[in-house]
Amino acid sequence: MTAAQDMPATRIRHPFYVDADGINRPPGPDKHPFYTQFATSGSSLVPVIRMVQGAPVNAFLVCRYSDVKEVFRRQEIFSRAEAAAADPIDVSGTLLGMDGDEHAQVRGTIKDAFTRPAIHALRGIVERTAAGQLATMTNDRRHAELVQDFALPFTLHVISDLLGLPSQDRMRFRAWGDAFLATGGLTQQEAAQSSMEMGAYLWQQLEQRRAQATEDLLTRIATAAADQPAHVQIKLAVALVVGGWETTASSIATFVFVLHTRPYLTYASAWDYLLDHPERLDSAIAELQRLYSTSAADEMPRRVMADVELPSGARLSKGDIVIPSLDAAHRDPAVFPRPTEMDFDRTPNPHLGFGHGPHYCIGAHLGKMEVRTAIHQMLRELPDLRLAVPAAQIPWKAGHSLISPERLPIEW
Known part of the structure; x- marks a missing residue:
């Protein structure tokens, strides 16, 4: 099979919800019908x-x-x-924009802090932080x-x-993070100014740790990555703050929305189902990650470094730009039977929501x-x-690399 076979006659505008102003405006958590069409x-390609x-x-x-x-x-090929x-977000100098030995070296400075055992040891802290914020949210109101x-x-x-x-500085990252992840709506000057401010602040923090x-x-970055250029040290910290915060927050808000607006089996909502079946929570979250990933425009692009044939038989040429689509892959019927159906008993569920291979999300x-x-x-x-x-x-957010409600009013 070649790249030319069974393809649309003309190129399709991507992302699929770009409006006349060039802003990507996903209307909600449901993915564009193109993904199911392309998966089958x-x-x-x-x-x-x-x-x-x-x-x-x-x-x-x-x-x-x-x-x-x-x-x-x-x-090494992609x-x-x-x-x-070919990337609307500037991730040069970050883990997301590196390959090979450079990527492995920088990742190696922090990877021990994010292993399964290391994160398991933080469970109590995470649970207390969630409980504290939940108590603050529900204090004397409905x-x-x-x-x-x-x-x-x-x-x-x-x-x-x-x-x-420092606690007093944390909310400054809201504006900085939104600018870093913006794909439209901000001028290049605005995005650059925000990045400079965030970078200057984090460099000051790193210098204090040294x-x-x-x-x-x-401190780990300031010492273990001290031999790296300043911009690499700064962007490593940026990636951890922004990636470890905004992506997870977007998933929480999106999944709560989905659970309350989608029926499940005989239940009026998937939320009601989980109230009666709390033991299915882990598999439910895996299925939500498959069907409702937070990516607003597929994965980051790669350049093909040599002529290559993919497992499907499709061929690519050196110099091609490819964009791996999680949302299409997650609807591949060869891997996920009844791929458009939300199934909290799906076993196995090898979704790629956190990536795969060398770039597997370090904070997964x-x-x-x-x-x-x-x-929970x-x-x-x-x-x-x-x-x-x-x-x-x-x-819902527009002109952003992540899908998430801008606001989600709730009551109880």
């Missing part, structure tokens, strides 16, 4: 076109599960670093806004405590623990939790 089409800093970039969306895993696995010009009152502060405090960020070491992740164990802890505690403490407004009135 004749070719794994779909030609797309997208605008990056005002210039058109041709690319191939990789849609089959086996092919997406191959792109993730073989970073390079993140060489695809920087309504709240879940994103601002719980999801964001809970996840921010967890990663900030690990890093050792002068006086403490027991936190910033922590993110899983936080999402599970948050939903809400089910237990707030069983009557419900949306305070009709689902159609919930606003």
